[in-house]
Amino acid sequence: MAAFPALVSRPGRWIDNWSPENSAQWAGPGRDIARRNLNWSIGCEFLGFVIWQLWSIVVIFLPAAGFRFSSSELFWLISMPSLVGATLRIPYTFMVARFGGRNWTVVSALLLLLPATGLAWCVADPRTPFAVMLGVAALAGLGGGNFASSMANITYFFPVREKGWALGLNAAGGNLGAAVAQLAVPVVVTAGAAAAGAAGSLPLAGLIWIPLILLAAFGAWKFMNNISSATSDIAGSLACLREPHLWVLALLYIGTFGSFIGFSGVFPKLLADTFGPSTGFTLGAATISLAFLGALVGSLVRPYGGRLADRWGGARITMVCFAALAVITLVQVWTLPLHYFGIFLGLFLLLFAAAGAGNGSTYRMIPVVFALRSRDRRQGHGTDDGAEVSSARKASAALGIISAIGAYGGFLVPQVLNASRTASGGYESAFYGFVAGYLLLMAVTWFCYLRRSSRAVLAGA
Template structure:
């Protein structure tokens, strides 16, 4: 009985011991029905699993679901920490003046945006790391890489004499956290059958996105806790090191590599030639790019517009309400995907862009009222709309490539179009993440040129309307119900 309880907690099958290789090389799983329609699972040294077939219902129901869930749980935890590290500089920069740093507004925006630039770029090679090294192995490596920017941040912010160039380099290293999303999503997609893949990937993405919210909640509290009215900025990096080590240990002990996880460079090259990839990448910059971009600048905007609300004292600690933005955006993402399943991704994406444009305009027009709570409410609505759009846009991609890609129109098989869609998802997620760099830089340029962020917000409204028109013209206007659902 105690063994069953332990198995339920860890998700480890009795046939797959968590602390060692489950079976000797070449030994197969017992004939318990998992081999129906295909060979039984074979456990190899280094926690490699051969003969994995999530579409084999007998294998899935007997052993596969538990193994997949266990890998998903640790993948979410590792990706969550990746988002935490990715967003650390956006929180720390607003505390730099009180710690004795004297950086210009332009330099502050570069510290905010550099992690997104590097993280978006790393998403492309990270997509191919899982097939090359194994999902478990790469999760260990990618988690341990987070120790570098975390430790580097602690060292830099502890010395007000740290040159800006060094600070910028360490901020760039935080991009390791942004790359984790691509490898994590690529890994989990191999574990789940098509009928459950959307929900699993949605949980994985939402769990990761929540890292931005938790970081923005926890860091201001931690750096002021027992600091006697000052700030202890090195804690912002050091506090995550035990959790990073735990994630790496958990991946080593409980996760698995799949021999069936194969790279698809050819599929990526084919996807790049598809016009739909670039259209969807534009739309994803508008949805996810807005989410991650505004998550990065929200603490800075609150401090610039409403400095008295930048840090709210609660006892001996300081609290920033900026965490509410990425929190509601993360929670809205699964609902965007679910509504897209019911009503069509294109329709929900158009709705999201319309809402984002209206909310942004309303926020700009009400700024003269100098009402913080109205500003906060409207920005939370903007985060909600962008998160909703994330889920809806992401859901569109496999349907579009299955029905409207050049490969689909030329009569390619379902397997071929699925490979194309899988490659497109990775590339689109990478391109969309560049929004995290673009939004802070546009705001910085606007402030430098005019002394105000307002022109930048009008530019965002115009961009949302253009993206709305593109989505409507390309997918909603000609849309009709297909056998696989609305686009």
């Protein structure tokens, strides 16, 4: 049996000879090092999602604070962070290998100070021009980019047998940030309004996160590590771009994760537009919107989607999720005229649950599909494009690219709803469009991965 080199620690918290597949190293210091890095990674990514979704709840308070923006402009403030965050996920994927996972986690955490302080500054004055507000909202996209670098970093720390568990915890911990932001901001802003007025308390929506950001950055600097063996896989990225199933899976992920992050961002405004801004429950002097429940449910259900995919196949679970999304959305449209809050909220929570489960199942499909495509080529089917690059490398690169493309759903969902409201004064047309989209994606899933005659990837996907 070949001997593995011993771990070597260098200044700057660099680690050489890291090999989590080495059972002796993993049973020794390896497991504790990996878990420590995972814990601080989750904390930093959690705050990234908080900042990414801040504007989704802040826009609800802008009219009372004296801002006179149109509904269309408010939708742009909601959707702009997702547009920027999705775009940043691609370069963020390569930052870990370029600068070190610990180093980039510190930098990316400190960058969150820009959108947090920027939000506090611009919402303090109702005369702030919309263009300035939109620019500051775009800075919140920095939080969305954190997901890609965080996931890329943690994948280096864990052995294959525990990688799925670690990445699942990392993703779920981050996603919960959206729910916490939508829960905490109304408490702080409403409570502060009694003393400072609506406009005076609104900057707290950004300021309250600054101490936590500084703590997370310090913890990452103090306790995380850089892995010297982490390298950017440019060849793997280029090879997976030539794989047609990359684009199919990215389309499916827009439908699942895009629905989750898009509806998470817009749900507070939908509730306020449909039932009034004071809809929710009281907590002391604060009125708490129940919109945070959507992101909470979607985040908690996500791991179960992956678990169901492990047992029944990712394609089957994904197709069921799209069917559920279509049916739930259609029932939502039909029951809107009833104007019944319980039905509206209940159906949306079911929608978030279906989208969350679809997140897990679609993400689970990616390595399986690439592995089966590689097997298919070895058996003489298909083309040889990128065959020299292993399926594992292509799948790893695809995870980052697909997560970036899927995040564009966070921009598309609010803008489709905005277009519907502008054209017809309501959201019914948008919901019918979503139903058609989910049915189309269900058909794509069946056609590419489940029909009997499909040769490329089938039962195992």
